[in-house]
Amino acid sequence: DTAVSQTPKYLVTQMGNDKSIKCEQNLGHDTMYWYKQDSKKFLKIMFSYNNKELIINETVPNRFSPKSPDKAHLNLHINSLELGDSAVYFCASSQGDGRSMKAFFGQGTRLTVV
Amino acid sequence: DAKTTQPPSMDCAEGRAANLPCNHSTISGNEYVYWYRQIHSQGPQYIIHGLKNNETNEMASLIITEDRKSSTLILPHATLRDTAVYYCIVRHYNFNKFYFGSGTKLNVKP
Numbered sequence: 001d002t003a004v005s006q007t008p009k010y011l012v013t014q015m016g017n018d019k020s021i022k023c024e025q026n027l028g029h030d031t032m033y034w035y036k037q038d039s040k041k042f043l044k045i046m047f048s049y050n051n052k053e054l055i056i057n058e059t060v061p062n063r064f065s066p067k068s069p070d071k072a073h074l075n076l077h078i079n080s081l082e083l084g085d086s087a088v089y090f091c092a093s094s095q096g097d098g099r100s101m102k103a104f105f106g107q108g109t110r111l112t113v114v
Numbered sequence: 115d116a117k118t119t120q121p122p123s124m125d126c127a128e129g130r131a132a133n134l135p136c137n138h139s140t141i142s143g144n145e146y147v148y149w150y151r152q153i154h155s156q157g158p159q160y161i162i163h164g165l166k167n168n169e170t171n172e173m174a175s176l177i178i179t180e181d182r183k184s185s186t187l188i189l190p191h192a193t194l195r196d197t198a199v200y201y202c203i204v205r206h207y208n209f210n211k212f213y214f215g216s217g218t219k220l221n222v223k224p
Contacts, residue, residue, distance in 0.1 A: 004157070041199070043158065043214035090157050105157030 003027050004106040006091050012112045013081055021076045021109045023091030031055075032074035033103065034066060035090040043090070049074050081113045118202045123219040126196075132189040134218050136202030139183040145204050147178060148212065149187045153198040158214070161187065161200075192222045 004025045013019050025032060033056075034046040048056035052068040063079045078085060088110050094103040119137040126132040138147065148163040162169055162176045164185075169176045175188040189196055199219050205212040 042216065043152075043201075045213070088155065092157070102160050102163065103158075105159070107157050108155065 002106075003104050004091055004093055006089075006106040006109050008109060009107065010110050010112075012114065015081055015083060015113055017081050018077070018079045019081060019111070020078070021089055021091075021111070023074050023076070023106060025072055025091075025093040025104070027093055027095075027104060028072075029093035029095050029104075030071055031094050031096065032068065032071070033092040033094075034074065034076050035092060035105075037088040037090060037108070039087070047074075047076075078111075081111075083113050086111055086113045118204055118215050120200075120202050120215065120218045122216065123221065125221045125223060126189075126192045128194060128222055128224050129191055132187075132192040132196065132220055132222070134187040134189075134200050134202075134220065135184065136186070137184045138202070138204045141182050141204050142206070145206050147176065147182075147185050148203040148205060149174070149176065150201045150203065150214070151196075151198040152201070152217070153195075158201065192220075194222050194224065196220065197222045 007022045011019060031050045033048045035043050036046050037043045045058050046060045047066045049068045051071050065077045066074060068074045088108045090108045091106040092103040146163050146165050149161040150158040151161055152158045162171055162174050164176045164178055176185060178185045199217040201214050201217040203212045
């Protein structure tokens with residue numbers, strides 16, 4: 001069983017569209033994250049949720065809206081997609097309130113905006 | 115979080131120990147050292163972490179200098195599957211986020 005799973009794995013879409021990426025973890029963790037890895041391979045944290053509550057929002061444009069229906073899921077919705085949004089997006093989870101930081105990452109969603 | 119400095123790349127022969135250094139000269143007393151790796155654009159994988167003492171697990175050993183300003187990740191018997199980018203991260207224990215730097219690309223060669 002995959003611990004942290006993301007769908008879709010690949011996403012190609014046109015500028016201006018709205019898209020969602022889904023993430024689910026079956027580890028029973030309380031904290032979930034979204035990271036973005038750009039073309040230069042830098043990984044940057046975007047959001048963190050603990051027990052469905054937003055605890056980190058790293059100056060991400062408000063076109064990005066995370067939603068956590070329950071603590072096992074953290075979805076990422078992106079409005080009005082721009083070329084610069086092209087990247088690999090990773091979901092992750094960790095136990096407790098996130099301070100342990102032994103995080104488990106999903107396999108990533110490669111988003112290409114054309 | 116303290117800044118870390120790692121060499122951009124290293125080579126290692128298969129079967130030999132890989133020693134990956136990391137400088138974190140501005141580390142504070144409450145900051146842990148974490149190591150993750152990313153194999154060919156897969157999701158990052160946790161390896162090990164420590165505060166002061168040396169640590170060992172089934173994947174690697176972490177050696178932290180006494181002044182805590184640098185550390186070394188040791189893969190005792192590197193295999194081709196260990197080829198990856200290795201990230202050294204320093205993070206305050208009370209902060210629930212951490213920042214990845216540019217890492218070290220380890221090339222394990224036959």
